[in-house]
Amino acid sequence: MSSAPRSWPHLVGKSTEEAIEAIKRDTGFSKIQVVGPGMMVTMDYRTDRVRIHADKHGRVASTPTVG
Numbered sequence: 001m002s003s004a005p006r007s008w009p010h011l012v013g014k015s016t017e018e019a020i021e022a023i024k025r026d027t028g029f030s031k032i033q034v035v036g037p038g039m040m041v042t043m044d045y046r047t048d049r050v051r052i053h054a055d056k057h058g059r060v061a062s063t064p065t066v067g
Contacts, residue, residue: 004026004027004028005026005027006065006066007063007064007065007066008022008023008026008063008064008065009063011023011052011060011063011064012060012061012062012063013059013060014059014060015058015059015060016034016052016054016058016059016060017058019052019060019064020032020034020052023050023052023064027050027066029048029049029050031046031048031049031050032049032050032051032052033049033050033051033052034051034052034054035051035052035053035054036054036056037054037055037056037061045067046067047066047067049066049067050064050065050066050067051064051065051067052064
């Protein structure tokens with residue numbers, strides 16, 4: 001089992017750029033998607049992807065998680 005985190009609650013309120021760097025550093029993932037307000041996403045679950053939900057100011061709006 002991997003010791004990398006599966007969620008990053010401490011990133012809420014940070015810039016999306018800062019969040020991307022922290023998540024890449026923790027996981028090595030290349031599939032990190034920033035989802036803006038009102039954007040549609042697929043409902044599939046992927047263990048190699050993290051979605052960062054951002055507010056209109058480019059700040060992390062909710063806890064990024066693997067999936």
